[in-house]
Amino acid sequence: MLHYIVNPGILINELVLGQRVPNEIYFEQVADTQLMERQYIKCRHCETMRDGRTWSSQHNTAFKNWFGLYCPSCEGVIPCLRNATAWLILAVTYPLWFWWIDKWKNNWLAKQPARYKNIDVQEITVSKTNWVKAGIIYGSIMFILMTFLFPLVMGEAITLKSILIAIPVWAIAGLLFVLLLKWWMGKRIKSGIN
Numbered sequence: 488m489l490h491y492i493v494n495p496g497i498l499i500n501e502l503v504l505g506q507r508v509p510n511e512i513y514f515e516q517v518a519d520t521q522l523m524e525r526q527y528i529k530c531r532h533c534e535t536m537r538d539g540r541t542w543s544s545q546h547n548t549a550f551k552n553w554f555g556l557y558c559p560s561c562e563g564v565i566p567c568l569r570n571a572t573a574w575l576i577l578a579v580t581y582p583l584w585f586w587w588i589d590k591w592k593n594n595w596l597a598k599q600p601a602r603y604k605n606i607d608v609q610e611i612t613v614s615k616t617n618w619v620k621a622g623i624i625y626g627s628i629m630f631i632l633m634t635f636l637f638p639l640v641m642g643e644a645i646t647l648k649s650i651l652i653a654i655p656v657w658a659i660a661g662l663l664f665v666l667l668l669k670w671w672m673g674k675r676i677k678s679g680i681n
């Protein structure tokens with residue numbers, strides 16, 4: 488969660504892709520079950536505990552959640568964390584969008600029920616997740632952002648050397664990110680704890 492708030496790269500996930508992390512995540516304490524299958528997100532409007540896999544790329548519901556996570560039970564919106572850089576950009580650009588925001592939100596809300604019609608969370612497991620694809624996407628986004636976009640914003644030069652160094656760096660970072668995520672999502676509670 489801290490990574491979500493402080494990493495400037497997350498700004499693309501949040502503002503462009505609409506990938507969001509809720510303010511609160513609950514973990515069920517069940518032995519021998521992967522963490523991915525034990526994540527619950529509580530709707531603060533209807534108090535329903537929903538399986539975290541309701542919002543996943545397999546159902547095309549992991550992205551386009553610009554206004555928060557939609558709750559299929561009560562049609563409410565579950566509040567989400569805000570990335571610090573995204574927050575700053577939204578604050579600075581406020582005059583550009585405040586006039587249209589209600590209209591955009593209503594349009595967005597109207598499209599949500601159809602997206603959550605056929606959700607079967609049992610289908611999603613760590614072993615069925617395409618981790619290679621996830622690593623490539625993460626590495627590519629970070630590479631473009633840190634090698635081209637950041638120097639541009641900061642007024643620094645983009646050199647062939649900086650590009651050549653960045654390629655292996657982000658390839659390794661993408662691999663580590665996915666390995667860590669895969670390990671974490673697959674974590675089981677040792678039966679000794681229960």
Ligand SMILES: [Zn+2]
Pocket residue numbers: 530531532533534535558559560561562563
């Ligand atoms: Zn709800």
